[in-house]
Amino acid sequence: MLRTSAAIAAGKLARAVARRRGGGSAMPGLVAERIDPKILGHALGGLPGGIVVVSGTNGKTTTTRMLVALLRAHGHSVFTNPTGSNFTRGVISALLGEVGLRGRPVADMAVLELDEAHALKFADAVTPTHALLLNVARDQLDRFAEIDHTAKLLAQLASRTSTGVVINRDDSFVARSADGVKTGVRVDYFGVDASIAHRLPELMEQDTRLDDDYVVPPAGAGDVLLKPRDERAFDILLGADGVGGSVGPVELKQRGLAAMINATAATAMARQLLGGSFDPVRAASALASVTAPFGRGEVIDADGAPLELVLVKNPAGFTVALSTYGSTPVRTMIAINDNYADGRDVSWLYDVSFESLRTIGVALTSGVRAYDMALRLQYDEVAVDAVEPDLAAALDRFLAARDGQPARIFCTYTAMMTLRRILAERYDLPAFGEEATS
Amino acid sequence: MSEESTKGEVHVVHLYPREMSIYGDLGNTRAMVSRLTRHGYSPVLHQHHPGAPFPEQAHLVLGGGGQDSGQARVEADLEVIAPRLSELAAAGTPMLMICGMYQLFGNAFVTVEGKRLPGLGILDVTTQGNAKRMIGPVVLSTDFGDVVGYENHSGSTRLGSGQAPFGTVRSGFGNNGEDQTEGARTGNVVGTYLHGPILPANPAFADALIGYAAELATGRPFEPGTLDDAFADQARTRQVRRLVG
Numbered sequence: 001m002l003r004t005s006a007a008i009a010a011g012k013l014a015r016a017v018a019r020r021r022g023g024g025s026a027m028p029g030l031v032a033e034r035i036d037p038k039i040l041g042h043a044l045g046g047l048p049g050g051i052v053v054v055s056g057t058n059g060k061t062t063t064t065r066m067l068v069a070l071l072r073a074h075g076h077s078v079f080t081n082p083t084g085s086n087f088t089r090g091v092i093s094a095l096l097g098e099v100g101l102r103g104r105p106v107a108d109m110a111v112l113e114l115d116e117a118h119a120l121k122f123a124d125a126v127t128p129t130h131a132l133l134l135n136v137a138r139d140q141l142d143r144f145a146e147i148d149h150t151a152k153l154l155a156q157l158a159s160r161t162s163t164g165v166v167i168n169r170d171d172s173f174v175a176r177s178a179d180g181v182k183t184g185v186r187v188d189y190f191g192v193d194a195s196i197a198h199r200l201p202e203l204m205e206q207d208t209r210l211d212d213d214y215v216v217p218p219a220g221a222g223d224v225l226l227k228p229r230d231e232r233a234f235d236i237l238l239g240a241d242g243v244g245g246s247v248g249p250v251e252l253k254q255r256g257l258a259a260m261i262n263a264t265a266a267t268a269m270a271r272q273l274l275g276g277s278f279d280p281v282r283a284a285s286a287l288a289s290v291t292a293p294f295g296r297g298e299v300i301d302a303d304g305a306p307l308e309l310v311l312v313k314n315p316a317g318f319t320v321a322l323s324t325y326g327s328t329p330v331r332t333m334i335a336i337n338d339n340y341a342d343g344r345d346v347s348w349l350y351d352v353s354f355e356s357l358r359t360i361g362v363a364l365t366s367g368v369r370a371y372d373m374a375l376r377l378q379y380d381e382v383a384v385d386a387v388e389p390d391l392a393a394a395l396d397r398f399l400a401a402r403d404g405q406p407a408r409i410f411c412t413y414t415a416m417m418t419l420r421r422i423l424a425e426r427y428d429l430p431a432f433g434e435e436a437t438s
Numbered sequence: 439m440s441e442e443s444t445k446g447e448v449h450v451v452h453l454y455p456r457e458m459s460i461y462g463d464l465g466n467t468r469a470m471v472s473r474l475t476r477h478g479y480s481p482v483l484h485q486h487h488p489g490a491p492f493p494e495q496a497h498l499v500l501g502g503g504g505q506d507s508g509q510a511r512v513e514a515d516l517e518v519i520a521p522r523l524s525e526l527a528a529a530g531t532p533m534l535m536i537c538g539m540y541q542l543f544g545n546a547f548v549t550v551e552g553k554r555l556p557g558l559g560i561l562d563v564t565t566q567g568n569a570k571r572m573i574g575p576v577v578l579s580t581d582f583g584d585v586v587g588y589e590n591h592s593g594s595t596r597l598g599s600g601q602a603p604f605g606t607v608r609s610g611f612g613n614n615g616e617d618q619t620e621g622a623r624t625g626n627v628v629g630t631y632l633h634g635p636i637l638p639a640n641p642a643f644a645d646a647l648i649g650y651a652a653e654l655a656t657g658r659p660f661e662p663g664t665l666d667d668a669f670a671d672q673a674r675t676r677q678v679r680r681l682v683g
Contacts, residue, residue, distance in 0.1 A: 148505055344575065345588040347633045350465030371673035375638055378669055379468055387669070389676075 040125040043095050049109030053119050056134025058317050059262045060113040066266035066290050068111050073286035079107035116153035123160045131161040132269045136173040137316035155180050166269045190268035193227040224268035234260050236267050247280045254292045258320040263287050308408040315351035322356050329360040331407040333398045335367040335415035342412035346372050354380040366394035367415045391418045444480040446656040451484045453501040457511045463502025463536050465635035477663040488515035492522050498651035503537030520558050527560050532626040532650040540629030541565045561622040561629050562598030576610030577681045578620050582643040586677040587632025604630045609681040626650045639674050641667045
């Protein structure tokens with residue numbers, strides 16, 4: 001325990017320094033991990049309510065926030081990694097803020113979002129009791145190379161989970177993970193009701209989903225299904241046709257089908273964790289109260305008119321973002337960087353259809369690959385008014401010409417960090433990672 | 439547009455769009471169809487899927503990269519259409535094969551375990567599978583000027599003694615990370631590892647392929663239109679400047 005205490009003390013110091021500098025969220029975790037590689041196991045092992053890992057390509061941050069809100073609404077004290085720093089070091093960094101030197105967080109459960117590879121690294125240190133597997137899409141190719149490989153990582157996570165897994169029944173790549181779970185581990189599914197199954201293709205990458213032999217099985221009593229009422233309101237059916245009741249109607253603060261599916265996934269996991277104490281009324285109000293995470297449709301009041309920042313990082317995510325926001329066209333800017341955290345290959349822009357932007361066009365493209373983005377739009381016959389690679393200059397031009405109208409910026413990760421920093425200075429916003437806790 | 443008002447039909451065949459088009463390679467097909475139209479021709483696009491008959495007319499053939507699972511799904515069909523592809527290649531039909539399809543157009547792919555999987559042999563290249571992946575942005579010198587793209591492959595490719603490369607590496611790994619060659623070119627058939635996708639950002643190369651295809655389709659020399667490639671030229675020259683100064 002002495003080593004853990006030393007690691008935590010050093011990590012806490014690094015965290016204090018990093019926060020004063022407004023810097024990254026993973027560095028303090030790195031410091032603590034260097035001193036005590038087993039720090040995660042010591043700090044998290046044996047939380048009575050369980051250790052839940054949320055993984056998959058898209059929607060981790062949103063789903064994690066929703067699941068935490070659901071569990072807190074049912075009276076649980078939940079430790080989570082709230083900054084979207086979904087590597088193990090990010091988890092350790094988050095822990096450092098909440099533990100005493102003995103290393104135990106003041107919580108009875110942990111809900112952690114981890115990307116596919118780090119989820120396995122985490123499982124090396126601590127066995128997850130529960131895993132929520134969202135989806136597989138092409139993302140960060142420099143890291144994972146192939147989508148088949150990513151699906152295998154999720155299946156391994158499922159096989160190393162001790163108590164229960166919740167799996168996306170509509171994603172053939174993910175649904176197969178059920179085959180490898182240990183005997184006695186409970187498996188539940190989330191998905192969409194048959195009435196909207198035809199809309200799933202807009203969320204998935206067509207090119208990589210081969211028309212293979214996978215058929216979505218009939219829904220069982222443990223399955224949790226999304227059934228929208230309209231563009232904003234929806235119900236979550238517990239069991240096929242709602243035999244076990246339903247949650248809703250719910251209206252989320254975040255728009256779009258993808259967010260509704262995230263809410264369904266979180267509800268399925270909460271129901272598995274809470275069992276008989278799951279309360280549909282509490283669940284509905286908890287989901288409705290969840291605010292959009294940073295960069296997932298965050299709205300900034302910029303000189304009295306809303307400015308929306310939307311993070312895009314892969315074809316499926318960009319396609320979802322366009323279908324979510326495309327129905328209400330507003331003045332648009334797209335900022336594409338190709339640093340490591342963005343994914344260095346911009347080929348993926350050709351796997352997204354931008355036709356929905358044709359009616360209003362794009363006011364500006366920006367970022368290191370501003371001209372590649374403009375070229376991509378040209379091939380979809382979307383008019384581009386201007387190209388300005390410099391993000392600060394582009395933001396100035398974009399805001400100056402908008403005439404008090406709402407506006408939206410689609411941006412890759414590092415472009416968003418830069419834009420967010422400029423906007424934070426101008427409009428006195430909380431710094432990244434300093435979001436109010438819900 | 440009626441046949442009379444255009445400069446002629448050009449038949450474009452996209453090989454295995456479902457199985458072999460990863461990393462935006464669909465963008466190459468999109469670019470070719472769009473540019474043919476803007477040059478005043480009537481493109482006719484054929485998506486060739488495994489098991490389907492090969493289109494009767496083919497003036498330009500495109501193929502992309504895939505995952506191992508995708509590659510396995512096309513091998514049987516590729517064997518069936520191999521004679522037709524060889525015949526078209528010998529007749530001067532322009533073809534662009536990216537990454538996985540480039541490897542399949544070679545003599546063989548030798549797996550890490552030493553198993554030799556035969557290819558079509560249209561390009562005299564042999565690829566050795568290895569554990570190291572070659573990933574990153576690329577700049578080449580080619581007969582079509584500077585070409586930029588992005589490579590992501592674990593196969594290491596060697597050219598046969600008389601085989602010309604597609605280009606010389608100015609930045610990046612290329613065929614094998616050692617001999618500065620990238621891709622292969624025989625007649626109008628080009629194999630390369632470059633995604634990006636390669637054609638939108640390199641219009642001079644795209645138009646060269648279109649030129650061969652148009653001539654083959656119409657029997658007349660290529661009659662190019664005037665295209666605005668300002669965005670593509672900016673995108674490319676900026677990448678060249680970033681990577682090789």
